[in-house]
Amino acid sequence: MKSVHLVTGATGFVGAALILELLEQTRDNVIALVRPRGGTAEARFQDEFLRAATIYESPLEPAAVLSRCRVVAGDVALEGCGIADTSLGNVTHVWHCAASLCYEDRYAREIRAVNVDGTRHVLRLAETMGAETFNHISTAYVAGRSTGIIHEREIVDVQVNNGYERSKLDGEAVVQTAAGPRVRIFRPSIIVGHSRTLQATNFSGFYGFVRQLVQFRGMVRRLQAGLLEHRPLRLRIDPEAPINLVPIDAVVHQAVRIGLRAASEGIFHLTNGAPPKIGAAANTVFDELELRRPRFVSDESELDLLDSRLDARLGFYRSYITADRRFDRSRSDAALGADRSQDVVYDAPLIGALTRWYLARLERERAAIPVGR
Amino acid sequence: MEVPAPLFIVGTGRCGSTMLSEFLREHDGVLSLSEFFCFTTDLGGRLAQSFPTGQIDAAQFWRVIADAPPKLSTMLRHDVAMPEVLYRPTQASRFRADAGVPALMQTTLPHLTSDAESLFLEVEEFAATLPTAPIASHYARLFAWLTARFGKRMWVERSGASLHVVRRLVETFPGARFLHLVRDGRSCALSMSRHYGFRMALIAMQLTEILGADPFESGDRRWLADIPDDLISFLPETFDGKAFRRHEIPVDVCGHFWSGEIIDGLRALSSLPSDRVLTMRYEDFVTAPEASLSRFAEFLGPDYVDDRWVQRMAKRVRGSATCASTLAPRDRRELSDACAPGFAALGGLYADARG
Numbered sequence: 001m002k003s004v005h006l007v008t009g010a011t012g013f014v015g016a017a018l019i020l021e022l023l024e025q026t027r028d029n030v031i032a033l034v035r036p037r038g039g040t041a042e043a044r045f046q047d048e049f050l051r052a053a054t055i056y057e058s059p060l061e062p063a064a065v066l067s068r069c070r071v072v073a074g075d076v077a078l079e080g081c082g083i084a085d086t087s088l089g090n091v092t093h094v095w096h097c098a099a100s101l102c103y104e105d106r107y108a109r110e111i112r113a114v115n116v117d118g119t120r121h122v123l124r125l126a127e128t129m130g131a132e133t134f135n136h137i138s139t140a141y142v143a144g145r146s147t148g149i150i151h152e153r154e155i156v157d158v159q160v161n162n163g164y165e166r167s168k169l170d171g172e173a174v175v176q177t178a179a180g181p182r183v184r185i186f187r188p189s190i191i192v193g194h195s196r197t198l199q200a201t202n203f204s205g206f207y208g209f210v211r212q213l214v215q216f217r218g219m220v221r222r223l224q225a226g227l228l229e230h231r232p233l234r235l236r237i238d239p240e241a242p243i244n245l246v247p248i249d250a251v252v253h254q255a256v257r258i259g260l261r262a263a264s265e266g267i268f269h270l271t272n273g274a275p276p277k278i279g280a281a282a283n284t285v286f287d288e289l290e291l292r293r294p295r296f297v298s299d300e301s302e303l304d305l306l307d308s309r310l311d312a313r314l315g316f317y318r319s320y321i322t323a324d325r326r327f328d329r330s331r332s333d334a335a336l337g338a339d340r341s342q343d344v345v346y347d348a349p350l351i352g353a354l355t356r357w358y359l360a361r362l363e364r365e366r367a368a369i370p371v372g373r
Numbered sequence: 374m375e376v377p378a379p380l381f382i383v384g385t386g387r388c389g390s391t392m393l394s395e396f397l398r399e400h401d402g403v404l405s406l407s408e409f410f411c412f413t414t415d416l417g418g419r420l421a422q423s424f425p426t427g428q429i430d431a432a433q434f435w436r437v438i439a440d441a442p443p444k445l446s447t448m449l450r451h452d453v454a455m456p457e458v459l460y461r462p463t464q465a466s467r468f469r470a471d472a473g474v475p476a477l478m479q480t481t482l483p484h485l486t487s488d489a490e491s492l493f494l495e496v497e498e499f500a501a502t503l504p505t506a507p508i509a510s511h512y513a514r515l516f517a518w519l520t521a522r523f524g525k526r527m528w529v530e531r532s533g534a535s536l537h538v539v540r541r542l543v544e545t546f547p548g549a550r551f552l553h554l555v556r557d558g559r560s561c562a563l564s565m566s567r568h569y570g571f572r573m574a575l576i577a578m579q580l581t582e583i584l585g586a587d588p589f590e591s592g593d594r595r596w597l598a599d600i601p602d603d604l605i606s607f608l609p610e611t612f613d614g615k616a617f618r619r620h621e622i623p624v625d626v627c628g629h630f631w632s633g634e635i636i637d638g639l640r641a642l643s644s645l646p647s648d649r650v651l652t653m654r655y656e657d658f659v660t661a662p663e664a665s666l667s668r669f670a671e672f673l674g675p676d677y678v679d680d681r682w683v684q685r686m687a688k689r690v691r692g693s694a695t696c697a698s699t700l701a702p703r704d705r706r707e708l709s710d711a712c713a714p715g716f717a718a719l720g721g722l723y724a725d726a727r728g
Contacts, residue, residue, distance in 0.1 A: 102598050103598075104598065104600070104601060104602050104605075105602050106602050106605060107598070208599075211596075211599065212599070215582045215583050215599070216582075218581075218582035219578060219579055219582045220629075222578045222582065222633075223578075223626065223629045223630045223633050224629045224630065224632050224633030224636070224714065225633060225636070225637060226636070227629065227632075227633070227714070304707060304710070305623060305625045305626075305707050306625070306629070309626075312601075313601070362585075365585055365595070366585035366586075368585070368586050368591060368593070369581060369582075369585050369586060369587075370418060370419075370420065370421060370581065370586075370587050370590070371420055371421060373420065373537065373538075373540060373541075373637065
């Protein structure tokens, strides 16, 4: 019998790719929960779905599989997700992908409303509908400031770096209160573009780091052209620590494979087993930006005021670039068994390619930027 | 009598050049155009609009000089206008802060006459007669008309922070001469860090790089979430005058800016023959005003040397009290480091500072 999957955040980076994966791996139907923004939910979903199918070079015929998708307008931040239970019909599995990736303090309420209250609303909806499973997309960075081996288990008493991490941690706590559905919590690390096409639809994480550097470079060039070409910046990072990049296709493939195994439940790290070192990755990004390679320092006192400004702008990324930690994925590997795909090796050429792809896109988006002189 | 080539007074800003505009206003033969390019370029942000390529008609030219500049208008609306803005809207005035004040009206025309609103109408009437032409021709005709209108023989334009546009000026006004006024970068930077115009320019610079578009010219907010909390109050739609007054631009940032302006400015000026560029130090105007003003008058042209003017203006020279020695030792060191490339570019002019 066909199952029905309800997917929140269906137009987002993970949500759209996950729907494609569900449609590829099953013959099931999908209900896409979409927040209408400046148009209809249907149109928004269709645009994002077709875009994802195109850029990830999906083998599916998009027009044909779209008939297996039903779009429901809703908003996870609202009680009951802003929808009537009856409009959904039967739902077997819920995939909660909707999340706010903002981090500045002014978004604190929105982050909580989406990542904590939103999770509660979706979970209650799943319970009300009698869904069999509740699959929650969290983040490996609920580990906060923990270092060393991070296990696939509930995290308590951890110091977080920011409100985003706090909200994802609290979201996981909400999920642990589920009464009814079997719960899975998936914790991807830093999700980047497709392993083959490199393309992505969301530009936080690694891309946000690159973009912050582009913005900072632009500001300094407007201040004093040539300064960064002569003077290396100092970065407060641990160059020997790993930076855990994982491609979107690996994340959704593994999530769906684990999700389709009826007995699986609990916490799963969707991370890269062979991550590159942060120092090497940073050098590659700086090379692509045509900046002098940075000097790596461990202490804030080693930064001058210009370095400190960049350091402040990279504050949100601190968790990704300073802590030496390894994500254990014994449970994920066990659940995947023979389905475990090879880790993508993010060596300098691949990080360079990812960076170049994003820089080209960013350059197009920034085409209207006024000249400095 | 031969009309000398146009003359621009250029500098980094906060270098004492406003004083020279005020002195020139008292000169019988010289029309003092003050802050023309500072305001038409909206603090340096509207370079493409102010120096368009190709031919433009009278209506387009009028928009260049008479549109309300968005950044400066925002400042006026929120009561944080620069002290250089001479036109202050009232209930009875023709232009209101909420609708914006034309670029030309903010300082340039009020600097010339107490009845700037009437002059604005005259300029509008004149500008409407201009044939389609390159922007250089429009500027030249407008400045020549104003020079004649005030019974002067030559014009001198000076805008704060005009080294920022000096390459454009060199290209647009072939044959023009340049007085480059320099001042110790540490003093300039300290003064910039407290000046609302630089504050706005440096905030806008950051917002522009974050958003990938100038928020005062474009509604593109796709990277709004990237704007740090301490800058969010300075978008035009959320502008907060109180937050603006509180916001501090670190002095070393201004030091880097000063160095950048000096290096780029000198590069642009280096393409000119030496007889078309005169570099003078603000500090020399303070310590030896008569000698400095005489040298300046000679550069204006032999027909513009006026000893009485020199003596009268020399009495009005006042040194600024801005002094980097008031900074904490680490700030002073960071500031000196930031200014070092600028001092190096200036060669021997500030040999002590380089040490």
